[in-house]
Amino acid sequence: MPHLESQPESQLLTEDGPFSLVEETVLGHKFLQFRNRKKSLRELLLSGLSFGDREYMVDGDVRITYEEHYALVCGYSRMLSQQFGIGSGDRVAIFAENRVEWCIAFWSVTALGAVAVAMNGWWTEAEFDHAWRLSQPKLLLGDRKRLDRLRDLKLDTHVIDWEESPLWDVPSAKTLPDVEIDEDDPAVILFTSGTTGRSKAVLISHRGELGFVQTNQFNVARGMEAAGLSLESRQPAKILGVAPFFHMSGLAGHILFSYAMGDTVVLLRGRFSAEKALHLIERERVTTWTLLGGMGPMVLECDALDQFDCSSLRSITFGGAPISEFVLKGLRERFPNAQCTPSIGYGSTETVSVPVGFGGQDFIDNPGATGRVNILHELQIRDTEGRECPPGKNGQIWVRSPFSMLEYWDNTAATQEVFDDRRWLATGDVGRIESGLLWVNSRARDMILRSAENIYPVEIENRLDAHPDVIESAVIAIEHPIHGQVPGACVVLRDAEVFDPKRLTDTLARWVGDGLAPFKVPEHWYFATTPLPRNASGKVLKQEIERCTQSATSGDFIVLSQ
Structure with a gap:
């Protein structure tokens, strides 16, 4: 079957339109590009x-x-x-x-x-x-x-x-x-x-960062076109800036895209707090806010919510983690002037731009999906042999666009592992295509998403395994009402006779915190003396560990199935 690619119908894309397309060679390969674009x-x-x-x-x-x-x-x-x-x-x-x-x-x-x-x-x-x-x-x-x-x-x-x-x-x-x-x-x-x-x-590259900006400009223009409006008629927004600049969401979203649109970014410094955000919304008459991760629940639980005038808010969107219908309903009730639009995007630092995404009613009608392929992007699902999978079958997600990263700096081997000879990029994630939508298999993704911060378990496992009291460890995602997910650690102890859950959890938490950022410190701890369950190839069976911890309390000594 042909790969899945975006084929939007829009007057914006006509030869005389502001987003007309042209095929050009990028890094030795042919790609569609916007004809009228910034070059740096x-x-x-x-x-x-x-x-x-x-x-x-x-x-x-x-x-x-x-x-x-x-x-x-x-x-x-x-x-x-x-x-x-x-x-x-x-x-x-x-x-x-x-x-x-x-x-x-x-x-x-x-x-x-x-x-x-x-x-x-x-x-x-x-x-x-x-x-x-x-x-x-x-x-x-x-x-x-x-x-x-x-x-x-x-x-x-x-x-x-x-x-x-x-x-x-x-x-x-x-x-x-x-x-x-x-x-x-x-x-x-x-x-x-x-x-x-x-x-x-x-x-x-400059092309990659500008690709993020330009494809999002097209999406805004297409939305306005559907409402019978032009991009030129758009009123500048006042945006609450909560995404860190060292992430693509903050760098390309706040610094670059807002600049291209002529918007104003109101920075929220330091750790997020609902009261601090509400104060800025009132003081600066903020119109647009993208709530990341657990910000939605934190705002709804804020005792001071009714003390602030947030009537200026016209648009609330979401990113970084799925949003529950309960939270969405609560935000609509508390911010009646704002159009609360659930949305989601799929991408990575390596893809640079966002290859897949959707929002609004389309998102509501397809809960659990990740979206449709964005303009100038292509997507394939491939099996372990590199063959394209039919609709409905899970496989590795590959994306292609002129905006993907140039390379992993000073790591030729890793770069060659993720690009094929046509600059298709292997994301490392598993998913499937159904009815033109991408569905990402989150269980196949060994990553924890804590309030829009990516946590890779192996980082924490490497740190834990270096402790003298630990033989081996496995880190899993634990659902959390505010942060979405937090890390939980299953630790195989060297000496169970000195087991003291309070002392050991404090010791290991400090050990992890001394070597890694605070948000990576596990919040749930489980202990064992038998080896971690593994399959025939030696891979740790994390689903089995999750099953063993379901009825346990943090600090418990658990029996791991072999």
Whole structure:
């Protein structure tokens, strides 16, 4: 059967339409592209000047317009170039919370043709060190809180602490340094964990990041076309920015897509709290909010919900985890002015853009599905022999688009494992196609999704197995009313006679927390002395472990079936 691909019908795609298509060669392969498109993030940056004195970002008491932002980027990029020699291909790491400086630094780096290395702000020193050694940046930019975590690391490079050297002290300018940038030049490195449990550096091009922006612009335009409206008639939104910039959702969603649409992003700094979010919605008259992970339940359980005026909200969407009908109903009741639109998308750091997604009534009518293939993307389900599967049969999900990552940085073998000779990308996930919809088999996906944060169990297992009291371990997903899922650990002990559940859980939790980010620390613990159940090939049977823990309480000693 032919592969599944998007074939939207729209006047937007006609030869004279704003989203007309053309076939071009990308990295040696033919792909459909939008004919009229930006060719670099630098071009996108320049286009934002048309929004003039409209506010681009609000960060506490700091408010910057599109014009002010451009002038700051021009000045900071010149400083990076002149004082630190940053130029095409150089890597500059950013290790900070969501703040205006993060955004300005990102645009400044990519406008020079350099590569912004987005370090995960949750990382411990050890996790940062691995990513640093892997990507070898020429310069590190960050905030005091995160840089303080690195006190014991000897970084052989310049470090700019924004508390010591405020970005605002750098004189603004009117023009950018003169640099030529190709569509397929690298722009960003984001990090993802794989089956080894160590972060891999995903190298993403300007074409890839702009592909995320442009395909989403098309989806917005198509939705407006269906309502008899044009994209030009769209009113700018005020968006509550809650997604971290070191994730694709925050980087491409808040920093890039909002910029392309002329929207205003209101940043919520630090850990999410419902009361803090509601305060910002009231103060800034926020119109649009995407609730990630467990934010929906947290908002509904907030005692202060009725104290805030949230009548400005016009659109509430969801991402990062499925949304229950109970939560959806509750949000519709509490925010009557907002159109609460359940939606879901399927993609990864490696796919860069979102190959599959849908929302609204289509999503409601097909609970459990992941969506339809987006424009300029193709999708196949393949069996273990590489043959395409018929509808309804599970297999590995492969996607193809001109926007996929360039490669895993400094890891040729891993890159070759996920790309075939036509640049089809193996996602590593298992799913099936039914009635034009993709259904992802979540049980086949050895990943835990905690409030939109991806947790790969093998990372935690490697850490636990290094403890002297542990023979081996397996980490599984435990359902959670707020976070969706949290990690639970089944630990095979070396000496059951000294078993003290309270002492041991505290000890192991501290052990994991000393080596990994806090959200990766298991919240449920189960203990055993018999080996983990495995199949004939030696793979741990996690479904059997889940079955054995169903009737147990955290801290229990359980008997594992063999």
